[in-house]
Amino acid sequence: METISENQITILAGETGSGKTTQIPQFLYEAGYGERGLIGITEPRRVAAISMSKRVAHEMNLPTDVVSYLIRYEGNVTDRTKIKFMTDGVLLKEIEVDFLLSKYSCVILDEAHERSVYTDILMGLLSRIVRLRAKRGTNSLRLIIMSATLRVCDFTENRKLFLDTPPVINIDSRQYPVTVHFSKTTPADYLREAFLKTVKIHTRLPEGGILIFLTGQKEVNTMVRKLRKLFPPVSSTDGTADGKRTPDAAADDRAEEDEEFDNILRGKKARKKASSTKKRKNPSLTIPRLPQIDLDAYELPHADDTEADLHEDDHSSDSELDEDGLDGGDDEANLLDGGDLAEDLGISQLKRNQPLWVLPLYSMLPPDKQQRIFKPPPEGSRLCVVATNVAETSLTIPDIKYVVDSGRQKTKLYDKTTGVTAFVVTFTSKASANQRAGRAGRVAPGHCYRLYSSAVFNDEFVDFAPPEVQQKPVDGLVLQMKCMGIDKVVNFPFPSPPDREQLVGAEQRLLQLEALEEITTRTTLKGGTGESRTQTITRVTELGRTMAAFPVAPRFGKILALSHQHALLPYAICLVAALSVQEVLEEVGLTEEDTSESSKLWRQKRKAWAGTGESLLLGDPMILLKAVGAAEHANSKGNLEAFCTENGIRLKAIKEIRKLRVQLTNEVNANLRDMSLTVDPDMPPPTVTQMRLLRQLLLIGMTDRIARKLPESEIKVKADVRRLRHAYNLPMIDEPVFLHAGSVLRKELPEWVCFQEAFETTVSIGEVGESKTFIRGITAIEPEWLPKFVPNVCNIVDVLEEPQPPTYNATNDTIECYVKATIGKTSWPLPAALVEMPRNMQRCKYLLKFFLSGSIFKKLKPFRKSLLSSPDSVLKQYSASVPRIDAALKVLLANEVYNAARFSELWNVDSKFFLQEYREFLPVSCHDDVARWWPPKK
DNA sequence: CTCTCCCTT
Numbered sequence: 019m020e021t022i023s024e025n026q027i028t029i030l031a032g033e034t035g036s037g038k039t040t041q042i043p044q045f046l047y048e049a050g051y052g053e054r055g056l057i058g059i060t061e062p063r064r065v066a067a068i069s070m071s072k073r074v075a076h077e078m079n080l081p082t083d084v085v086s087y088l089i090r091y092e093g094n095v096t097d098r099t100k101i102k103f104m105t106d107g108v109l110l111k112e113i114e115v116d117f118l119l120s121k122y123s124c125v126i127l128d129e130a131h132e133r134s135v136y137t138d139i140l141m142g143l144l145s146r147i148v149r150l151r152a153k154r155g156t157n158s159l160r161l162i163i164m165s166a167t168l169r170v171c172d173f174t175e176n177r178k179l180f181l182d183t184p185p186v187i188n189i190d191s192r193q194y195p196v197t198v199h200f201s202k203t204t205p206a207d208y209l210r211e212a213f214l215k216t217v218k219i220h221t222r223l224p225e226g227g228i229l230i231f232l233t234g235q236k237e238v239n240t241m242v243r244k245l246r247k248l249f250p251p252v253s254s255t256d257g258t259a260d261g262k263r264t265p266d267a268a269a270d271d272r273a274e275e276d277e278e279f280d281n282i283l284r285g286k287k288a289r290k291k292a293s294s295t296k297k298r299k300n301p302s303l304t305i306p307r308l309p310q311i312d313l314d315a316y317e318l319p320h321a322d323d324t325e326a327d328l329h330e331d332d333h334s335s336d337s338e339l340d341e342d343g344l345d346g347g348d349d350e351a352n353l354l355d356g357g358d359l360a361e362d363l364g365i366s367q368l369k370r371n372q373p374l375w376v377l378p379l380y381s382m383l384p385p386d387k388q389q390r391i392f393k394p395p396p397e398g399s400r401l402c403v404v405a406t407n408v409a410e411t412s413l414t415i416p417d418i419k420y421v422v423d424s425g426r427q428k429t430k431l432y433d434k435t436t437g438v439t440a441f442v443v444t445f446t447s448k449a450s451a452n453q454r455a456g457r458a459g460r461v462a463p464g465h466c467y468r469l470y471s472s473a474v475f476n477d478e479f480v481d482f483a484p485p486e487v488q489q490k491p492v493d494g495l496v497l498q499m500k501c502m503g504i505d506k507v508v509n510f511p512f513p514s515p516p517d518r519e520q521l522v523g524a525e526q527r528l529l530q531l532e533a534l535e536e537i538t539t540r541t542t543l544k545g546g547t548g549e550s551r552t553q554t555i556t557r558v559t560e561l562g563r564t565m566a567a568f569p570v571a572p573r574f575g576k577i578l579a580l581s582h583q584h585a586l587l588p589y590a591i592c593l594v595a596a597l598s599v600q601e602v603l604e605e606v607g608l609t610e611e612d613t614s615e616s617s618k619l620w621r622q623k624r625k626a627w628a629g630t631g632e633s634l635l636l637g638d639p640m641i642l643l644k645a646v647g648a649a650e651h652a653n654s655k656g657n658l659e660a661f662c663t664e665n666g667i668r669l670k671a672i673k674e675i676r677k678l679r680v681q682l683t684n685e686v687n688a689n690l691r692d693m694s695l696t697v698d699p700d701m702p703p704p705t706v707t708q709m710r711l712l713r714q715l716l717l718i719g720m721t722d723r724i725a726r727k728l729p730e731s732e733i734k735v736k737a738d739v740r741r742l743r744h745a746y747n748l749p750m751i752d753e754p755v756f757l758h759a760g761s762v763l764r765k766e767l768p769e770w771v772c773f774q775e776a777f778e779t780t781v782s783i784g785e786v787g788e789s790k791t792f793i794r795g796i797t798a799i800e801p802e803w804l805p806k807f808v809p810n811v812c813n814i815v816d817v818l819e820e821p822q823p824p825t826y827n828a829t830n831d832t833i834e835c836y837v838k839a840t841i842g843k844t845s846w847p848l849p850a851a852l853v854e855m856p857r858n859m860q861r862c863k864y865l866l867k868f869f870l871s872g873s874i875f876k877k878l879k880p881f882r883k884s885l886l887s888s889p890d891s892v893l894k895q896y897s898a899s900v901p902r903i904d905a906a907l908k909v910l911l912a913n914e915v916y917n918a919a920r921f922s923e924l925w926n927v928d929s930k931f932f933l934q935e936y937r938e939f940l941p942v943s944c945h946d947d948v949a950r951w952w953p954p955k956k
Numbered sequence: 957c958t959c960t961c962c963c964t965t
Contacts, residue, residue, distance in 0.1 A: 062963070062964075063962095063963065063964085064963090064964080089964095090964075090965065105963095105964065105965080106964075106965095107964045107965040108964090108965070110964095110965070111965055132963095134963070134964075135963090135964080136963095136964065136965080233961070234959095234960075234961070235960075235961090236959095236960095380961085381961075381962060381963090382960085406961060406962080407961055407962060408961085408962070410962090411962085411963095412962075412963085427961065427962095428960080428961040428962090429961060429962090430960075430961065430962085439960095441959075441960060441961070443961095486962095486963085494965085498965085568965095569964095569965040570965085600960085601960075605958080605959070605960090681965095756958095758958065758959080759957050759958040760958065760959085764957090777959070777960085779958085779959060779960095781957095781958080790958095792958075792959080794958095794959085
């Protein structure tokens, strides 16, 4: 507390489990920080904010209106709140309203080592806010950064972030020691290794839960199935492993399990035979093959370092090993290779073992199934959790003694220039590996088995995963920062700055969306030479501010900002909410046949939901609208859960969508007067007109996600015809892309589409893997919409006089014209379309024409017959050599006059604006008359 | 004829 009171910023270093999150707020409260303002603590996850607030309230024996939490959709904060736990994004939103955070006496950034985008930004902002508050003197702010020990140098060694290195206080960890065991080698087939290691631990090592880290949901499910077959679960009071299994089914499983295990043994023999015959018969056929992950062909292990581990446990004089009859010196390879007798022995050996209680764990698993890891396993069973990265930080499983770490994780990567995403399995970082190991030492000393060598760990594992802000597009973040008045995002004191390319890309996309505009300023250089330098910066537009007010991605913010017509808002809100929530619909027919019946049904339902005509053209987003509508209807009848399971809809997603609809509806009501929208659980389906408008709105949001069907005439090589028959092209990428098979428009193959996501994946074609790019979330669009609704991504080649010459539209105060336009770097032609004329020299010419003819300001009509140059002559090629025309155009262009409104603006500043230029078009006799009428606005 | 780690306003 002394250090904190004497320093503006303090760094607290301690591992998870050191109790700092619960202790420090209490110390601060007791030291009186609660009387000078709020004590705020940010967490990167909602659950953490809620559970920490409850725990601290309990420990301090204070009510929850004093120790409270605030997350996106809910909270229990009151006027009496002194300690406030919140998600990091919530505090960032508060800074937008109150930059100095004047309500707070102290802010704690918890889990700073996780380097979440919002925590990073908060750190940058708070480093400055603390200084500003100190300058004001009266009510200084304390900042405490809590981080895992290893990563504090990220913050202390950053000169831009903190002027003086803040003091670092180390807190002792409460962890028990974990013995780490590396493998001698690093096999590519980590699934197989994980399986074998788990079998060994379970059959040979003392009791204690096992936690296996794999990369994805599919892997987890396969592993769970394999382990359950080998070690069948026993019934418990609250049902068996999957909660539904009957004793009969369990018996069937046991029969299968025998077969399974036989296969494991035979697998080895069969393969040996195959390889030896191959060698004899055809020695040249030794094509190297990519390692195939095949859990059905497991063989039992070759020599590895588990022997050493066993010896280690031998020394700890555990009697279980002897009971098993497999003492440390026994070579299992011998045992299992030694003929049928040994084979039987091996099987019975495993059968006599205690049951294994195998549970899957991944983020998308329904919450009730996730909860099972917290319940004790059935009496006499050993707990074994097969998990993805959720178990690394988000969920802590009790009673884990053994961790099996594949050393891999799946990461989503974004192509900086194309925006194409890909999921890639990579080695984790050293920090992650240590975090995973730590999960074995929460209740007692534990062991971590790493399925990779120490050499690979040292040489190939990076120290830390790159911070999130360097991994993801920063569009939303840039917009949010610009709204806070940070014009030069490059200069922001990021703990780790996003790379230049990423920032430039984000600005470009925001310019396309018209959330930002370019401002060119001219500054005269010092030195009296009169030299000047132009500088272009981007700044938020009015539209940009409206977009940013909505807590969704900028593209979706724009859709909402433009939906204030034709009673579209309820649909736009529902659509944006559904598109913002990930994984609403469960995948259909993707995995094995076990779900074929229900998945066939789901597919039919979705096809029916898609409808025909405009509805079908709205495509996959239409399915979402219908799914949400139907789910809410089912909910009002009280059978939401059944409806979700029947239709392959994620219950959690539906609940999230509902909350988001409420939040967005409130935001709309707050910003638009005369709006009192409600969330209607029985929203009627959109009309045909509304569906068409929704397609246009989607296109406007998806400016950078447009694709065109590759015409067959453009397929040059005959051999490619089959491969490229259903291919699409993106405007800026050469590689073909394909409609994802899950899309309802899959068979329709519309000429032009916009999409929600493009991702690359490796598809196995025969024996080899080939990378292929798919687009999903498809909506059909009409090409003539492109120049009209997304002019910023089109190239306008020519203004057309046919079918109709350009006209002045008085209602919108714009000039409209038909244009010939193209899109993409290879200039795909677009049909002629009626658009607002681009704001350039040509626009000025037409404006001048309409100005002279009196179509813009009626008061000038009487002068028309006296004009010395006709309105149409302005458009002629020779006009540049007519001085009065040339002079007028130069003035208009220099002052960016493209419509009547701009004239009015300028007349407010200078009422004589354009008077002289106009008089040049008239004989001297009219000049006095004109001056009397000037300015000619109403 | 086919994907998906984890989070957040």
